[in-house]
Amino acid sequence: MVVTDAEGRLLFCSPAEPASTADITHARKLGLVNLLADGPVVEILADAGYQGLGAQTGGRAVTPPHRKFKKNPPEWYEQMHERQRKAHSSRRIQVKHGIGHLKNWRSLARHHGRREHMSDIIQAVAGLLSHRQTAMAADGTRM
Numbered sequence: 001m002v003v004t005d006a007e008g009r010l011l012f013c014s015p016a017e018p019a020s021t022a023d024i025t026h027a028r029k030l031g032l033v034n035l036l037a038d039g040p041v042v043e044i045l046a047d048a049g050y051q052g053l054g055a056q057t058g059g060r061a062v063t064p065p066h067r068k069f070k071k072n073p074p075e076w077y078e079q080m081h082e083r084q085r086k087a088h089s090s091r092r093i094q095v096k097h098g099i100g101h102l103k104n105w106r107s108l109a110r111h112h113g114r115r116e117h118m119s120d121i122i123q124a125v126a127g128l129l130s131h132r133q134t135a136m137a138a139d140g141t142r143m
Contacts, residue, residue: 001026003044008098009133013126015119023049036060045092064088102129 001023003012014030027033027050036044036057044061046053053061065084069077105125 001030001032002099002102004095004098006094008094008096008101009137010098010102010126010130013102013122016122023047024051024053027053033057045088045095047092062088101133102126105129 001012001014002010004010014026017026021029023046033053033056036042036053037060042060044053044057046061046063048064050061051063051066054063065081065088067073067081073081102125105128
């Protein structure tokens with residue numbers, strides 16, 4: 001799980017799980033649900049993997065709109081759903097760019113080593129990327 005600010009700068013990168021885990025389950029294990037529900041008022045732009053997290057956090061986690069009609073939706077619903085989906089996607093693009101910067105590092109993109117070392121590699125790359133982004137922000141340059 002990766003958390004960035006509105007400009008796509010890396011804020012937090014969680015350790016890797018040893019097996020495949022649903023996004024929302026991983027968020028619950030890390031205590032994100034409790035932190036958002038009881039902590040400061042912030043807005044988290046999440047993808048569809050976190051669907052339902054908004055209800056558990058008092059609306060602080062914003063996910064793409066859920067599709068209510070699967071078969072034969074009315075025309076007005078299709079238009080409304082598409083507008084809401086595009087609005088969410090437009091707000092979330094900087095987050096995706098921040099995650100993309102993390103994935104561009106060769107050690108993560110081409111990792112063929114042991115899984116138990118992956119968390120350490122992710123944390124090291126996240127630290128280097130965060131330092132680089134902070135230095136670039138101080139210089140006024142963009143990534």
